[in-house]
Amino acid sequence: MALTDVRRPAAPAPAPRPGRPARRSRPAGDRRWVHALLVWAALASAFAGLHVTLQGLSWWFVGAGYAAAALVAGTAARSLLRSAFWAPIASFLVGIALLTLGYAADTAILGVVPTLDSVARFREIAESGFTAIVEQRVPATPELGIVMLLAVLMVFCAWLADVLLALRRPALVALPLAPLLLIPAAIRPELTDGLWFVVTAVLYLALLRVGARPDSRRVVLATGAAVVVGSLLLPYALPAGRDDTPVRTGGLRAGVNPLVTLGDDLRRGAPTLALSYTTSASSPVYLRLTTLDNFTGQTWGPTLGTERASGLEAFPDPPGYGGAVNATEAAVDVTVRDLSTHWLPLPYPTRSVEGAEGGWFWDPDSLAVRSVGDNAAGQSYTATFAELHPTFDQLRESTPIRSRVPPGTLDLPERIPEIITTTALEVAGDAASPYEQAIALQDHLRRSPFTYSEDTPVAQDFDGTGLDAIAVFLEVKSGYCVHYASAMAVMARSLGIPSRIAVGFQPGQRDVQRSPAFEVSTNDLHAWPELYFEGIGWLRFEPTPGRGSIPQYGADLIDDPRTPQDESSAAPLPTSTATPNARGDRDETPQTPEQLAAEQGGWALAALGVLAGAALVALIPAGFRTWVRLGRVRRMRRGRDPATAAWEEVRDTARDIGWSAPESETPRVFAERLTRQIRVDNEAIGAFRGSVESSAYGRPDAAVLSPEELRVVRRVILRSAGARTRLRAFLLPPSLLYRWRPDDA
């Protein structure tokens, strides 16, 4: 239409007819399998991008396997059945059947035909999967539910891609691919692995070639490479691309398991005020959100009881508390500000809460208060709690009684990394009582080689509370509260002391000097271990160096010489206005000489890099010219028309130093012209011309034209020019221009 519409509106423009029969020689069935393989590879590589969010590899094999099964079913159906209508249905049914076989075989007929029970089973697993996704931190443990959800996702994606390819819409395969690639990005910024994006992008481009017209392979590869590489580089040139830091507006959120996002919340840039409180207690209080006592070996989770209508006016006695321990009643007025959670921040052990609005209820084991539908944000309430003052004797004499230990608080997985148990035994093996063992553990963790760092675990990729993470943490000796709490809790369990992890806020700081009000920011988010002592109950410990305050139980232990004195916050009397939230790692002005030197070295390196880059760019024409020359020499060596190759090279050399060398000239005429101008070493040119002629016109077997001769002649020609001309000929060879615009020469 385009060209002819002015003159003749009806003239048909060349347009590919839909449904054109296959042009290539390969049969359609073969290509179908190749395409299915391509689609599978693209899906699998996009899926592999999830490795940043999940541990291990098993989930990948499962998901990729299910995708492969769905694709194979679709492609096979398309090859075998005449009607294209059945292929999507076949692949869909195969996907369902395999999912049933894999996850609900016992409820299904013959293991593959799903029944209502299977549906219920799927729903159950899916729910557990969703819970696991919500609860776990990245990288998450691939639990059954998560893996099943991924398998379902992959089956669906493969089915969709198969249908799209069959509809000859390969470009739409991006529909299943893009969401897969964006999953990590949705979970957390800067989590995506660029490698798998590149692999997926390359495979997607290959898919786009499906059914396309044949094209020069060089152009296809160059375009594809430019698009893929450009898409990685271009975002840095975009204005918004640099400002990449996640800007999260709004306050702190704490989910069902606040531990999951604790590290991220601590690492966020600008702290906001989470809550403020005033207290009548002798020391600033730790406010707990919840406790986590369910340790799977990979992560700590809360044990959620059922909802119950319990009033907050009266709390039960804390578990394990015997009346012998001296306790004083204290009150705390809490105003929750920018904190969104279903847990109520409370001190332990709470006696009663007044003023909280909504359906809150306490859990009898942990005394944590939560709600199903109501939010703690904006609440203002008064809580009374008991300050426990056990004596040292009471603490030392407390021995765990198996039958009265709260359930689950001694459970450990079967295999514990050796370093955990050995460290626990080394540190506390010879302590006399469980309490002394606990103190020993706490002291060990607070002592010098251990440092507080929120970033090291992320940088070294052991961020987490699982056994493996603890093992690495004990070697690296650097981490933040989560690691310290988890390490101490696990070691305590290995020594036979019941333990759990409490998540909440460290005391915070007074808003102004001597003010009764404390302000707790998001940076005060904290996790600490609680250990159980028979007759006393749960006692908190503070193993994290530089955070919180060390609890003072049994006054005569305060002077223990092993207690480190180097921590600013480890003041013997926590009633002082200690600023426990000093964060050493936040110091951002490291101006030591080494660092300055390194910085300067970096500048020098960058300058060198820029220079090298410029030199490389400047050498591009020379490189291209050399490449052309080497190609001709190769042609000569292989004996493929060596005369033409040699003569083209000689002519180009002459052009390089500014002589004319029209195509129409015969070697003889050209050589005569050369010999007239070059007085030196005429014989070389003459001999070379003779070789060229005999090679071009002589018997085929007589062709002896060595690259050596060419080299000699080249040198002769180049020597005839001045140094500057030769340099120019090297850097900007005019013969290259001639290659592109032969008409101008």
Next chain:
Amino acid sequence: MPEPESSLRRTHRIRLTVRGWATLVVGAACLVAGVAVGRHELLVGASFALLLGLGGLVLARIRRPRLDVVRLFSPPVVSAGATATVSLRVRNSGSVTTPTLLWNDAIPWREQQEPNELPPIRIRPASARTVSLGHELHPHRRGLYPIGPLVVEFGDPFGMARSSVACGDVDRLTVVPAVTPLPDGGPVLIDGDGAAQLVQRRAVGNDDDLTTREYRSGDALRRVHWRASARHGELMVRQEEHRSHPDARIVVDTRLGGYPDAVPDTENWPPTPSSEAFEWAVRMLASLAVHLDESGFRVGVVETGSPQVSEIGERWEGGLRIEGFLTSLAAVRLLDRQQTLPTAAADTAGPTFAILCEPEDEVVDWVLRQRRPGQSGALFSIGMRQEARERFVDNGWLVVDVEPWDDIADAWRSSATEAGYIRGAH
């Protein structure tokens, strides 16, 4: 027709495919979302889509080939309904290898055309720069048709953009009306004077018709035929036959008013009124004129409109004279303008043929005057109205009724039947 250089003609065009549009839209949406949310991943996706789409567009622009096209028709003049072979020599005059192209020759009539694939044309060696293409044309109507330019289409490797370019010039293809060989015999061959002209016509033969006779005194010496003299042993001179060509006239109505079935033609450019009856008349004219010419008549074509048909040339012009005549027939059109009819040449002898459809009364009168009394007149009437037809019959014309879809030879034969002179095998 606008000139090829006219600004009205675009020689190239780039457009995004649906895929390209979708990619760009998705890319732009991702870009906006990415900038708003500040997510690097979205920006990477946006860059990927935008680079893909815009890169395709750029590629479609910079890979536009420069091609020189030479087009040759074989045969150079083709008759309607026959097949003409077009051979194209395409030379890559650019500096890079062309992409894989789809090509079509632009043709002015509707014809099923499969886009052909042209593999990349390299620039080196020089012999690879030129490729030969060919395709066939099936013109079904007479006319002068512009063929070309060569339209090539190509895209980027990922199907984001398409570019089409017109290369080379427009060449004129002459499609002459199909000439049907008419069987001997027909209403012409007899007229009131008997067979005298017929014999003479037989003797006329061809141009080199030579006989010799013995020398008689008074013959010019330059007429001596020396070879014959040597054979006969006495002087022989060339005797040239007196050539006499009986005249035949064919009257054809080229006035638009004479063809009620004429409709504006949308297929050809410039749009001309086209009429099936007129096409039949032209075909009949061509076949009849060629037939009469071969039979030895000197054929004159008389038009009711302004003259468009060139004369069949002199005999010495050889085969080309027919071609010139047919080529002029290729371009014959119905004329709208009224003009005075040429006065009838009253002294012309020989038979008169008229091919008329629905002529105006003025034309009928005029045609009736064309026939000299005593000479035969035959009318091929393509559905003429009754009273006009009666006038011809009353005037002693042989009237053959035909329809626009009738075969020419059949019409000719039926005219012979009508005249009662069926001879020979036909």
